[in-house]
Each structure stands twice: as structure tokens, then as C-alpha cells.
Amino acid sequence: MLNLKFLRDNLDEVERRLATRGGVVDLGDVRTLDESRRSLLSEAETLKAERNQVSALIGKTKDKSQVQGEIARMKDVSGRIKELDEELRQVEESLNGLLLTLPNLPDAKCPLGQSEEDNPEISTWGEPTKLGFEPQSHWDLGEKLDIIDFERATKIAGSRFALLKGAGARLERALINFMLDTHTQGDKYTEVLPPFMVNRASMTGTGQLPKFEDDLFHLDDPDFFLIPTAEVPVTNIYREEILDGAQLPICFVAYTPCFRKEAGAHGRDTRGLIRQHQFNKVELVKFARPEESDAELDQLLADAEGILQALKLPYRVVDLCTADIGFSAARTFDIEVWLPGQQLYREISSCSNFRDFQSRRASIRFRREAGSKPEFVHTLNGSGLAVGRTVVAILENYQQEDGSVVVPEVLRPYMGGMEKIG
RNA sequence: GGAGGAGUGGCCGAGCGGCCGAAGGCGGCGGUCUUGAAAACCGUUGAUGCGCAAGCGUCCGUGGGUUCGAAUCCUACCUCCUCCGCCA
Numbered sequence: 001m002l003n004l005k006f007l008r009d010n011l012d013e014v015e016r017r018l019a020t021r022g023g024v025v026d027l028g029d030v031r032t033l034d035e036s037r038r039s040l041l042s043e044a045e046t047l048k049a050e051r052n053q054v055s056a057l058i059g060k061t062k063d064k065s066q067v068q069g070e071i072a073r074m075k076d077v078s079g080r081i082k083e084l085d086e087e088l089r090q091v092e093e094s095l096n097g098l099l100l101t102l103p104n105l106p107d108a109k110c111p112l113g114q115s116e117e118d119n120p121e122i123s124t125w126g127e128p129t130k131l132g133f134e135p136q137s138h139w140d141l142g143e144k145l146d147i148i149d150f151e152r153a154t155k156i157a158g159s160r161f162a163l164l165k166g167a168g169a170r171l172e173r174a175l176i177n178f179m180l181d182t183h184t185q186g187d188k189y190t191e192v193l194p195p196f197m198v199n200r201a202s203m204t205g206t207g208q209l210p211k212f213e214d215d216l217f218h219l220d221d222p223d224f225f226l227i228p229t230a231e232v233p234v235t236n237i238y239r240e241e242i243l244d245g246a247q248l249p250i251c252f253v254a255y256t257p258c259f260r261k262e263a264g265a266h267g268r269d270t271r272g273l274i275r276q277h278q279f280n281k282v283e284l285v286k287f288a289r290p291e292e293s294d295a296e297l298d299q300l301l302a303d304a305e306g307i308l309q310a311l312k313l314p315y316r317v318v319d320l321c322t323a324d325i326g327f328s329a330a331r332t333f334d335i336e337v338w339l340p341g342q343q344l345y346r347e348i349s350s351c352s353n354f355r356d357f358q359s360r361r362a363s364i365r366f367r368r369e370a371g372s373k374p375e376f377v378h379t380l381n382g383s384g385l386a387v388g389r390t391v392v393a394i395l396e397n398y399q400q401e402d403g404s405v406v407v408p409e410v411l412r413p414y415m416g417g418m419e420k421i422g
Numbered sequence: 423g424g425a426g427g428a429g430u431g432g433c434c435g436a437g438c439g440g441c442c443g444a445a446g447g448c449g450g451c452g453g454u455c456u457u458g459a460a461a462a463c464c465g466u467u468g469a470u471g472c473g474c475a476a477g478c479g480u481c482c483g484u485g486g487g488u489u490c491g492a493a494u495c496c497u498a499c500c501u502c503c504u505c506c507g508c509c510a
Contacts, residue, residue: 059490071491
């Protein structure tokens with residue numbers, strides 16, 4: 001959520017900066033609602049002040065017959081207050097509803113662009129793998145090795161599900177453990193295992209609601225949502241809390257499955273593990289002081305890159321342009337891993353700084369020192385990494401001409417010493 | 423699922439329908455004393471909205487209601503605790 005005061009004073013600038021995300025932005029309604037809110041508020045508060053005064057007087061008066069007139073008048077005043085409060089409630093509901101649909105302001109440093117084509121590549125690591133033979137796709141490899149069964153997953157659940165088997169299931173589990181162990185080394189990140197279902201307030205806090213309900217799996221009774229990323233439950237750990245500034249930054253790492261409807265992706269990535277309704281992810285989440293969040297984003301990105309480097313998987317980093325950053329983000333770096341089967345780089349991690357956008361929605365604040373005023377923290381998160389896509393990358397990059405797959409060295413201890421699948 | 427009990431400030435804990443944003447304690451902060459620290463003593467210490475400010479408003483789990491006036495009364499919901507049942 002944007003700062004209403006800032007928005008009020010810089011309406012044109014906000015419109016212009018939001019428009020860099022694409023489309024036209026008209027904040028006229030925000031102005032109108034804000035103005036009527038303030039005028040209703042001041043009228044209601046004046047009456048409340050009067051009522052408080054007169055009621056105190058009535059209270060002090062022993063002989064109530066002397067104040068019958070005041071009591072009658074206050075009855076009217078109270079009626080009027082009730083009307084105004086109701087009007088105010090409606091205006092605030094509209095205003096708040098509107099504010100909740102406005103995306104975050106892109107950072108000044110966020111590159112301008114019209115589409116993902118305009119995302120500048122800022123670094124590369126390793127060389128795209130040269131296999132010396134015709135590479136197979138991970139879905140062919142997986143099926144031939146009998147470690148991924150898409151057909152039966154479809155029978156059990158439906159399309160966009162996978163059944164991992166044998167060394168495939170073991171590889172997924174090995175990756176989760178390897179990632180968690182790596183990130184928690186030296187107490188950099190504290191491991192958490194959060195609920196996989198959350199309520200509406202949590203979804204609103206991180207920005208999935210109210211705009212993106214269609215992308216979420218929902219349970220009617222109780223009114224819960226399956227998490228689309230661990231970002232949601234982990235960021236909401238501190239919703240409506242005031243943190244001690246001395247403890248910042250607070251860094252969490254969480255493994256969770258993630259559930260997404262992929263409603264807008266019909267026909268895209270229908271084969272393979274790339275786009276599933278359910279996938280595993282190890283997520284990094286940080287709560288930082290505002291002045292430190294840029295540096296924390298760099299570190300977060302480096303931590304995510306560290307996993308790919310340890311696995312010796314080639315990748316590049318792109319700086320998402322204004323048209324491509326997510327709703328809640330102010331700045332985002334994507335890590336894209338090389339996939340020989342498809343001969344392209346594919347997103348495997350997305351690392352973002354949300355600044356105070358989520359912390360305003362979720363009311364997550366901190367005190368610099370005892371006695372100072374609460375300020376909003378900056379929240380950040382990034383995949384460290386998407387596990388399913390890491391399996392894809394390993395199968396495709398480590399495949400051999402005979403269709404077997406070499407297990408990356410760092411994973412062997414997690415695979416019971418297995419050096420090769422197949 | 424059934425039966426009881428409870429939700430007050432960072433924490434514990436008082437609170438008669440008006441003098442309660444809320445006693446008291448702990449903790450925090452500042453000070454006195456001390457070579458320094460502890461102890462003791464004194465003072466101070468919630469959040470938020472509108473406003474340049476003075477100030478005014480709001481917040482005692484959440485939402486409704488009664489009343490001139492609600493932390494205090496009524497009501498629904500939420501959460502927690504105890505007991506019974508069921509259960510990985």
C-alpha cells in the first residue's frame with residue numbers, strides 16, 4: 001500500500017511513476033475520496049468533542065432535571081454522529097479498497113521498459129552447457145529414467161501435477177535439505193516451517209489480495225487460501241507487530257510447497273515440471289531497516305546465486321524492468337538458469353525489495369531505539385531456489401548421452417552417495 | 423463435536439456506566455547517590471487519525487447494540503485455557 005500522505009501531496013508524480021508499469025493510471029478517485037474522508041472526519045470529530053464535553057457536564061450534575069434539555073440535544077447529536085460515522089465508514093472502505101489495488105512504486109533505479117524483452121541482463125555465471133549430443137528435455141529424461149510420472153499424476157489429480165518416484169523423489173528431497181542447510185549455515189537465516197494455508201488478512205498483507213484471488217486455491221470452510229509462496233506466511237509472521245530495531249535485519253528461510261492456479265497461463269509450459277499447480281520452494285525472507293534494504297537485496301541475490309554455483313549450474317541475472325516487476329515489488333532481480341533441453345535461460349529465482357509496501361499493508365514496524373517512534377520496516381524475499389525447476393536444470397544440464405544423469409557432487413551426501421541416476 | 427472459564431498498555435495485573443488512556447507492579451529510558459556497578463530513591467514511559475500548531479478525535483480481542491455518556495451492560499463472532507468425545 002502506498003503512503004496516503006505522500007500520494008496526496010505528489011499525485012502527478014505517483015501517477016507518472018505507476019504508469020511506467022504499463023497502462024494508464026488515474027488517481028482522481030483517490031483524491032475525491034480522500035477529500036470527502038477528511039471533511040466527514042472533521043465534522044464528526046467536532047460533534048464528538050462537543051458530546052464528550054456536555055456528557056461530562058451531565059455526569060457532574062447531581063440533579064438531572066436541570067440538564068434535560070442538554071440530554072435531549074445530545075440525543076440528536078449522537079444520531080448525527082452515527083450518520084456521519086456510517087458515511088465515513090463507507091468512504092474509508094472505498095478509499096482503502098482503491099489503495100489496496102494500487103501497485104508499488106517502481107524504484108528510481110528500476111529500468112524503464114515495455115515488456116520482459118526490456119529486462120537488462122546484469123551478469124552471467126558459467127557458460128551454457130555444451131553436451132556434444134542432442135540434449136533431451138527433462139520430461140523425456142524423467143520418464144525414461146522412471147523418476148517422474150506425469151500420466152499417473154494426471155489420473156490422481158489433474159494436469160499440471162507430477163509424481164516423483166525413486167531417485168526423482170530423493171533428488172527433490174536432497175535439494176530441499178541442501179538448500180536449507182546452506183542458507184542456515186553460520187546463522188545467516190533462521191529456518192521456519194510455517195502453515196501452508198493462510199487467512200485473508202495474511203494474503204492482503206503481502207499483496208496477493210484483493211487483486212489476485214483468481215490465482216489462488218481457496219478453501220470455503222474455513223475461509224483459507226493455500227499459499228502460493230512461503231513469502232505469505234513468513235512475511236506475515238510479524239504482521240501488526242513493532243520490532244526492536246536492534247534485531248534487524250531478521251532473516252528467515254522456509255521450505256514450503258506452493259500452490260498456484262496458473263489461471264492466466266493456459267497453454268503455456270504444459271509439458272514438464274516448469275509450471276505446476278503444486279511445487280516446492282525454499283524461500284528467503286528479510287525484514288530490514290529502510291537504509292539497509294538495498295544492500296540486503298544484493299546479499300539475498302548472492303545467497304540465491306550461491307546455490308546454483310554450488311550445483312555448478314550456469315545462469316544469468318536480469319534486472320526486471322518497470323513493466324515486468326510484480327505488483328508489490330519496487331525492484332526485482334531474476335535469476336535464470338540455463339536449460340539445454342530448451343536452449344534458453346529460465347527463471348529459477350526472483351529476488352525483490354518491497355520497501356514499505358507490504359509492511360504498510362501488514363503493519364510491520366520497528367523502533368530504532370527505546371522510546372523512538374515506530375517506522376515501517378522494509379521487507380524482501382527471494383527464492384533460494386525453486387526446487388522443481390532446479391530438478392529440471394539438473395536433469396537437463398547433467399544428462400549423459402546414454403540418458404543417465406550425473407548427480408552434482410554437493411548433492412551426493414544427500415543422495416546416500418549416489419553418483420548417477422540411471 | 424459437547425460442557426465450562428477467560429481475553430485490559432512491552433509483560434503481569436486492578437478497574438463502581440460519568441472524575442479511566444486506564445491504579446499498582448515488572449521492564450525500558452533519564453536523573454540522584456557511587457571511583458564504577460548493583461541496591462535504594464526521584465522522574466518519565468502506549469498506538470493511531472486530522473491539523474502548521476494549539477488542540478481535538480479514536481483505540482481496553484473483533485463487529486453490532488443499549489445510553490446524554492461504555493473497558494464497565496446486552497449480543498454475535500474470533501482466540502486461548504480446562505474437562506469429555508473423536509483422531510494423525
